[in-house]
Amino acid sequence: MKKHFIGIGLLALLCACGPEKTTTEPQNEYGIVLPEGFEIDRLYQPGAHEQGSWVSLVQDDAGDFYTSDQFGNLYKMELGEGAPKVEKLNLNIGMAQGLLWHNKSLYALVNANPKNDLGTQSGFYKIIDSNADQLLDSVITLRHFEGNGEHGPHSLVLGPDGKSIYMVAGNYTKIPKDLSARMATDWQLDNVLPVILDPSGHANELDAHGGWVAKTDLDGTHWELFSIGMRNTYDIAFNADGELFGFDSDMEYDLGMPWYRPIRMTHISPGSQFGWRTGTGKFHEDYPDNLPGIADLGQGSPTGVVAGTGLIFPTAFQKGIFLLDWSYGTLYFADLKEVGSSYSAQISEFLSGVPLPLTDAIVGQDGNLYFLTGGRRLESALYRVRYTGSESTEKPKASPSEEALALRKLRKQIETYQMKKDAESVPFLLEYLSHEDRFIRFAARTALENQDPSAWIDQEIAENTPAQIEMAVAIAHKGNDAQRTQALENLIRHNPKAEMGTIRAIGLLVSRMEAPLASPTKKALQNSLKPLLLQAQADVNREVVKLLAYLQDSSIIDPVLTAMETDTIIGQSTRDKYLSAAISGRSEQYGNDVANMLANMPNDQHISYAKSLSVITEGWTKKERDRYFDWFQNALQKSGGKMYSKFILAIQREALPYIPENERPYYESLAKNRESGATDYLKGVSQPEGPGKAWTSSDIIEAYEKRKGVPDFKGGSDMFRASLCINCHSMDGIGGNTGPDLSTVGTRFSLKDLALAIAEPSETISDRYEYSEFTLKNGNTVSGRVLSDVNGKITLSTSAFSPEVTTTIARKEVIKEMISKTSPMPNGLVNRLNDTEMVNLITYILQGGRRNPDVY
Known part of the structure; x- marks a missing residue:
């Protein structure tokens, strides 16, 4: 699927294809930049009344608003002619990052801070008026969830049928085991090479499913796992076609790395998988076993998502989706375009401000857009955006093309088999494994995996077709080693093509093998891949090198090193991950790490090659070793995200165990000397003159x-x-x-x-920087940031000033574990x-x- 990036080179295109933004300077007292013809009002500031920092918003049938403090209570607000009337709900519930009003009930998705005073757990709640006195007075617990914090349970939205509710949770929220699922739940890392975990410890202990969306009924009785593989999508929204969309976050520490993903808009179709994995393990967007985003937006912190349906705005705005970015105070507009059974999106900036930490937005009953700022106890406010211009605000007429309607109808028909087993559906599903529409192929393969494998796993599939790739993915997920080997041999029999689907299917089959590949199969695979070495586009070349490195083919060392030494061009597709339209107009809003990286950019292609070569154990010459380790010294001079140099050094360490013992001290000294080269931040610095005081x-x-x-x-x-x-x-x-x-x-x-x-x-x-406290059987307490928790051992970084200082404790010695209430x-x-x-x-x-x- 073709995606649209916000890039400097595309700015003119976006202005032409999306709603044009003509205002470049703030035209209001709040310093907020708005398009021409719009006005904005700040309606309320809860911090002035000690009512916390608001992160969620909803409107009831009477037009009153309900909102929640991120770390405190729920509030009801009435807007009238005078000042808003705001009252705290006298209920032991709050911290709701998701609120939904439906059938005279307030639904709340609570993301409970461990230090909360309300006694509330993270979970899904229904708040009702039990005695019909127009006051919400009773809280019904529908379900608890295990997860909290910035990657915990987030938001709720009513389904198009009015009878179902969809919720989204971040990757630190565990999926309950009793949910029926639209996709196979035997998820694994599915990387052909070992995954290097984040050196900061972030998300290292998490399961491979990532962030997720679930669907339930109005009583929270029947649950369905709807989508997986996001990093940390905060909010979701349905468009007028009844299709679901989200806005997923990046991992800014990974800037400059081949596995970095920008923040992106996603079309969350039923059974979808978006391929998030911890550390270096994230799926490429072109892998057939996951779906791509429909637009990349560069860097930011995604929060709210709201459809324009119901706005009294110019017609074009009513058909799209608004996306809120917390970090850089920007509200984007996504103009959706039909692409097969899915969409692409043209992204433009709708409004922005400094500071303007956007948290949530809704379409009001009056046709205006209401949004909140706040979060993390920042100063919070409720704003209203009104259109007062002269363009037509006529409600858009449903005008999908006949082709799009037909394809969407077909995809939905296929998706019904994701939730029911029917042997008679197998021929139907097999037929659409070769469909030209990626979302239809994906839906058919996902549905097939939920059927009895005996009904489809031995079916004849035409070779060199998309169906062969989809079938190979399904067999990798659901087959045994004999069946995986057969599928692998089918792929390599007529020499695989240098294209992503085939190479990924081979890698997935290999990574899912429970036993080592048989020697004849391994040799045949090696022979079929070697002619493809460095012969395709950059992304495919990476995958071919990975596979040949996995096969321990040392003949690739010299040509790959030569590519790392001579091919120094940074591709435009790599640069487009970081260039956003906002940079050209107000670059001060974006982190200087991005600007510094663009000026001193690492070659992420070479980093991928270096990681692959690190696993080759034998066949190196002394000259090749020197060339390889020289590359690291150059790479460490480049700029990237916070973990850039630590990831480079981690790749280097992966290679050290395979160096002959008599040569190892030399190469180890190179690594240690570079790693210990700390910057003297106090050189030439004037110390405070004082006199100081205990600052408040x-x-x-x-x-x-x-x-x-x-x-x-x-x-x-x-x-x-x-x-x-x-x-x-x-x-x-x-x-x-x-x-x-x-x-x-x-x-x-x-x-x-x-x-x-x-x-x-x-x-x-x-929660990314909080410490954990462990009380041990001997009475000691150990506090620090968890770097890893594997094989019965917990490794902690115990000093914020010297993160390299670590300690390891045995999991069996821990009698109590809690989040520290004291900042590092x-x-x-x-x-x-x-x-x-x-x-x-x-x-x-x-x-x-x-x-x-x-x-x-």
Whole structure:
């Protein structure tokens, strides 16, 4: 499927194909950029009334709103002529990231913070008016879920039939075992080479299913696993065709790596799989065993998703989907275009602001767009966007093409067999394994896998057809080794083509084998692949090299090294992952790590080759070893995400055990010397003059607002280093990675938010950076960030300032485990600073470490 990226080279195309954005400067008191003809009103700020930071929003039949604080209560809001009337619901429930009003009931998907005071667990709840007095007074627990935090249970949406509810959860939320599923649930990593886990420890212990969508009835009785393989989709929405869409997040630490995925819009068809895996294991979007996104958007933090249906906006806006980005304060519009039984999407910017941490949005009964800002205890607000221009706001007429309608109808017919076993369906499903529409092929193969394998696994399939590939994928998932071997031999009999589907099917069959490949099959596979080495497009070349490395074919070492040394061109498709339309207009909103990487970009093709070569155990010459390890020294000079250098070093370490013992000390010393080369962040830094004090958030705000002295850029940079902020936080691409990157903090944090984070770091701790506490049988307590929890051993990083300092404890010795309520960031790091030094520090952070001429 053709996808559309937001790229500088595509900006003109997007403006032509999507709703045109003509306004380039804020035209309102809130500093929010809007298209011409739109107006915006800020209706309410809950923080001014100590009502928390709101993250979810819904409207009831009477037109009143319900909303939830991320870490606290539910609230009801009535809008009238005067000030809004807001009251807290007197119920022990809150922390709802998903709210839905239907049949006079409020449904809530709760993402419970472990430190909550409400006694609420993560789960699905129904809140009703039990005595018909127009007040919600009773909470019914429909289901608990195991998961919380930024990758926990997220959002709810009513199904098109009005009788079902769909929920979405992040990849830290376990799928209940009793859910019936539209897809095979024997998921594995499905990588032909070993997966390297994230060096930061993030998501390393998670199951391969990733984030997921489930469907249930209005009473939460019957459950169905609808889709899997997302990273952390926060919200979902149905368009007017009754098709479901999501907005999935990236892993920003992976910038520059071949497995990096930008944030992307997805068409979540029934039974879909999107191929998220931890660490290096993510599926390529062209693998036949997963589906692609329909638009890539670069970098950001996806939150809300809302269809334009019901808006009194220009007609084009009513037909598409709005996508909210929390990090960079941008609300995008996706203009959907039919592509077979699915869609593509042209993406344009609808509104933006600094800071504007968007959390949720709905279409109001009055036809206006309402959205919230907040999250992570940031200052929160409710806004309303109205159209006051002269364009037609006529409701769009349903106008899908006959071809699209027919294909969608066919796909839905096929999808019915994902949930029922029917031997008579097998010929029908086999017929559509070769359909030209990828979503139809995928649906047919998924349905086939849910039928009895004995009814289809031995069926004759025409060779060199899409059906042969889909059948090979199905056999890899559901067959035994003999059947996998037969499918593999069928693929290689007439020399496989250098195209992604075939190469991936071979890799999947190999990776699912329970026993080693028989020598004749291995040799035949090797002979069929060698003519394809470095002969195809870049993505396919990667897969061929992986397979030949798996087969331990040392003859590939020299040509692959030569490619790594001589082919230095970075492809446009790689650059398009990082270039977004917003960069050209307001690049200050994007992390400097992206800009630095674009200026000093790693070659992700070569990184993939280096990882593949790391598993070849024999056949190296001394000259080839030297060339290989020289490449690492060059790669480490490039820029990428926070884990870039650590992943490069991890690949290097994978190769070290296969070096002959007499040569190993030399190559190990190369690796260690590079890894231990720490930057001296305090060189040439002026220390605080003081006198300091025990800074509180109110003190910081007061000092900043008085603006004592003219902010000094070097003074701010020095205080960022002298206060040890740089040891854990990066700024302008420089610094540690055990805490959040602060380059774009000014796009979502107000002065109040930043002051609180500095003075009271334990008040809000992102679950990516929180520590775990383990109480041991001997009475000791060990605290740190979990890097791995495998084979009965837990490895922890115990110092935010020195993340390389680790300790390992035995799982059997643990008697209690809990999330630490104390931030790894110590209190008082800034207490040496005087007022002027504090103002310099705060200004420096809010400006993202950039010498903004309007400030300095």
